[in-house]
Amino acid sequence: MRRVCKKVRKKLPAFLNYQLEVKKAKEVEQHLDTCSLCKREAEELRLTWNLLDRDKIDEDFPDLLNGILERIEREGERIPLFHLFIEKVT
Amino acid sequence: MKKHKNNYLSDPDNELMKRVGSGEIAAFKQLVEKYQRIVTGTIYRYIGNHHEVEDLAQEIFFKVYKAATHYTPQAKFSTWLYRVVANHCLNYRRRKRRDASLNSIDHSLSGKGKSSLQLAQAQDHQPEKLLQQQELQAALKRTISKLPDRQRMAIILYRFEGLSYKEIAKVLGCSLSAVESLLFRAMTTLKEKLKPYSE
Numbered sequence: 001m002r003r004v005c006k007k008v009r010k011k012l013p014a015f016l017n018y019q020l021e022v023k024k025a026k027e028v029e030q031h032l033d034t035c036s037l038c039k040r041e042a043e044e045l046r047l048t049w050n051l052l053d054r055d056k057i058d059e060d061f062p063d064l065l066n067g068i069l070e071r072i073e074r075e076g077e078r079i080p081l082f083h084l085f086i087e088k089v090t
Numbered sequence: 091m092k093k094h095k096n097n098y099l100s101d102p103d104n105e106l107m108k109r110v111g112s113g114e115i116a117a118f119k120q121l122v123e124k125y126q127r128i129v130t131g132t133i134y135r136y137i138g139n140h141h142e143v144e145d146l147a148q149e150i151f152f153k154v155y156k157a158a159t160h161y162t163p164q165a166k167f168s169t170w171l172y173r174v175v176a177n178h179c180l181n182y183r184r185r186k187r188r189d190a191s192l193n194s195i196d197h198s199l200s201g202k203g204k205s206s207l208q209l210a211q212a213q214d215h216q217p218e219k220l221l222q223q224q225e226l227q228a229a230l231k232r233t234i235s236k237l238p239d240r241q242r243m244a245i246i247l248y249r250f251e252g253l254s255y256k257e258i259a260k261v262l263g264c265s266l267s268a269v270e271s272l273l274f275r276a277m278t279t280l281k282e283k284l285k286p287y288s289e
Contacts, residue, residue: 013248013273019255047288048281052249054223055230061130061144065122068151069115075152 004031005038012045103167111158118158122151125168128251129175135246136179138235150178165260172253172261176243183239226287233283241276248273 001009008031014020015028032039098104103124109117129150134143153174164170234242240262247253247261258269281288 010270010274013277014255014270017248044281044285044288045277048277048284049249051226051284051288052230052280054226055135055234055250056227057131057134059130059134059140059143061126061147064126064130064144064147064151065119067144067148068122068155071148071152072155 005035008032008035008038009041012042013049016042016046016049098163098166098169101163101166104163107154107158107161107163107167110155111161118155121154121167125171126151128168129171132172132175132246132251133179135234135250136243137182138231146178146182150175153178169257169260172247172251172257173263176247176261180239180243229284229287233280236283237276237279241272241279244269244272245276245280 008028011020011024011028015025018025020028032042103121106117106121110121126147130143130147133146133150134140137143137146154171157174234245237245244258244262247258248255253261255266255269255273258273259266262269262272264272
């Protein structure tokens with residue numbers, strides 16, 4: 001792989017997510033216009049990037065806050081007991 | 091990379107942390123409620139096991155609470171929090187590896203656990219498209235879980251949490267070019283492993 005290709009490919013994750021400065025993004029664009037291998041690499045990375053959208057999280061932890069407050073109380077940190085009472089009734 | 095202003099001095103969440111430090115539980119509750127989704131989401135993507143997420147999230151918020159009394163803002167609160175989360179997750183994995191008890195995590199991520207049971211049930215009742223979606227999600231989780239620790243954390247922060255390279259560098263305590271390398275290697279591996287699903 002040519003040195004310039006290697007350099008451009010390292011920039012692709014930022015390029016695909018519009019994180020590159022305008023000047024650097026233009027340099028990448030210009031290279032992709034002239035290098036079919038890097039262009040294909042960018043297209044494949046784009047597909048992978050979009051594929052990651054499908055990794056959905058459907059997890060819920062409704063008792064987290066109470067668990068933390070109980071832990072703080074258990075481990076002797078300063079929370080007045082009436083605060084814990086308020087947390088539980090609200 | 092895009093340049094971001096260092097506006098952490100006026101970050102309202104840093105103000106909340108100060109209030110937590112002076113003993114205001116209401117302020118702590120606000121912080122937990124605001125950040126619990128990103129904390130549990132990041133841990134879940136990194137660890138991949140529902141049962142461990144809540145315990146780890148509790149430990150992290152407990153650390154936040156304990157740190158509040160001597161907290162001095164040097165970045166946005168969220169950047170600092172992501173750093174706590176990343177360090178906690180990376181240390182947790184190291185500890186687990188040392189204890190040689192990673193098998194249970196790998197099992198839950200390998201698609202042979204709950205998700206494959208769900209998959210098997212789905213085969214009886216659900217249309218093919220939904221099955222493909224579940225298979226894809228299992229493959230994504232499996233592939234992400236097999237990335238090296240720091241690459242995995244970098245891609246989670248970048249792709250799913252929307253952090254910039256600069257923020258990731260602060261969170262992981264490394265240079266911008268190290269972030270660039272981590273993300274490049276992570277994306278290249280994901281591209282190779284997920285090829286069958288992107289065609």
